[in-house]
Amino acid sequence: MTESQHHYRERKLKINSTSEAHPVSSFNLQQQELVKFLYSRVVGGLLITLFISAVASTLAYIELSIQGGENWVVGWFCLLCVILLARLQLHRLFTGLNKKTNFEHQKWHNLFFVGVLASGLVQGVGAALLMPYVTINVQIILHSLLLGMSAGAIAFLSTSLLIYNAYLVAIMLPVTLWMLSRQTLDGVLLGLIYLFMMTAISISVKRMNTLINDALYYRYDNQALVEDLRGLLESVSNSNKALEKISTTDELTGLSNYRAFRVGLEDVWRKYQESNMPVSLVKINVDYFHEYNVKYGLEMGDIILRDIARILGDEVTQPDQLIARLNGAEFALILPKLNCENAHLLVRRIFRTLESKQIEHEKSKADHYLTISVGLSCALVATGYSSRSLLSRADAALKLAGKKGMNRIEILKS
Structure with missing residues (x-):
């Protein structure tokens, strides 16, 4: 043979x-x-x-x-x-x-x-x-x-x-x-x-x-x-896609995570560079969330985070917009093509929806119910202004909202 x-x-x-x-x-x-x-x-x-x-x-x-x-x-x-x-x-x-x-x-x-x-x-x-x-x-x-x-x-x-x-x-x-x-x-x-x-x-x-x-x-x-x-390459490709999704998704809420947030923000800046298109960035923090966990337990805290993720998802519906959970009780919204006035209206709707739920929070010093603090920064995608600057102003606006007693919106324009 x-x-x-x-x-x-x-x-x-x-x-x-x-x-x-x-x-x-x-x-x-x-x-x-x-x-x-x-x-x-x-x-x-x-x-x-x-x-x-x-x-x-x-x-x-x-x-x-x-x-x-x-x-x-x-x-x-x-x-x-x-x-x-x-x-x-x-x-x-x-x-x-x-x-x-x-x-x-x-x-x-x-x-x-x-x-x-x-x-x-x-x-x-x-x-x-x-x-x-x-x-x-x-x-x-x-x-x-x-x-x-x-x-x-x-x-x-x-x-x-x-x-x-x-x-x-x-x-x-x-x-x-x-x-x-x-x-x-x-x-x-x-x-x-x-x-x-x-x-x-x-x-x-x-x-x-x-x-x-x-x-x-x-x-x-x-x-x-x-x-x-x-077939092997297709399997590897599917596995890579699954791993990519896992690496860019928050396990608790199903939203994008911090890594996906930073990549998404840079992508928006590259896509619309020198277009003078408005971009709004929203940073959201649940007020006295640590105290809420101590009072009501971690399981209830996770439920609250998922509820807030759903509220945000109901308002942010455009394909090029992004919702992310950054860490703990902090969220972020990337809103391209949305100026400060329209972004402010969107955030006000989120406030009203959360207020209507009247989620009890006995340990909060801002209200008897669960509240959020928001920092909003807006800019035009143009030469001389970076996504990092937009993010720094959103962080600064959120800190300012905290210093002023929380349960409020602070806006910093470029």
Whole structure:
């Protein structure tokens, strides 16, 4: 067994054991391609066989008509035509398959084998029965035709070693046995030459068949490997996307985290650089949140943070706007294309929504209910002003709101 054949079998076993990953294995694809090759050349092979058989039948008819045996030739030719028509019908059935990329290759291979074997037997046995009744000149012609058909069949049948060898034996062996049975020197020599030629041709076709199978093996095995690699790359890509989402998402609220906030702010600045487009940045902090956790527990504190995230999400709905939880009870809003006045109106709506919920907070010094402090900074995206400056002013505005007693909005414009 050659190295490629060894790998071929290993690959076949491997693919069969992982058929769920590959609905059509590379081995099946290879075998289907070999069967397609056989059927793709059927019509040409049948026409050549019919022509050569017609020539042989004509010569035999002329020879046997003298002896009164011409009806035997007609019967033989009619039988061969029936077999050829049956093979043509089989070819039509194969070409009419709806799913030609995934069919029962073994079934169609076996049917093709039966058709070829029947054709070869009718030709070979017919020639052997005819030989004793024709002249030496016609015998030489028949020998030439048989040898020519054996050699010519290589182009049509070499993709299947089994089928070609069956045809070779069926068409050549009967005449070889007839020559050996004559027990004459020339008959024995010709019989041995036929056996030698059958062996040599079979060895040559085996080598050709191995090359064809190896080429198809590497073709479809590489295709399967490419599909495996593509699936692996897709899996890695999906994993990277999932990791990217995890790395930029706040686990508690589902909002963007601090990393995504900084990246998003820089992206806005790069996207609208020198456009003089207004951008508003809002920093929000839940007042006396530490005291709330001490009084009501961490679980209630987490519920409050999720509630505030929902309130913010109801107000910030544009695709290019961003909501982020920075740390603890601090949130931020990036509002491109929104000036200070409109951003202020948005923040006031957030205040009113939170006030309407009347979330009790006994430890707050700002109110009896849960409140927030907001720092708002606004600027135009222009040369000479950076996103860092906008962020610093928002931080400063939030600190100012804290110093003035919380539960309020402070605005710092550029």
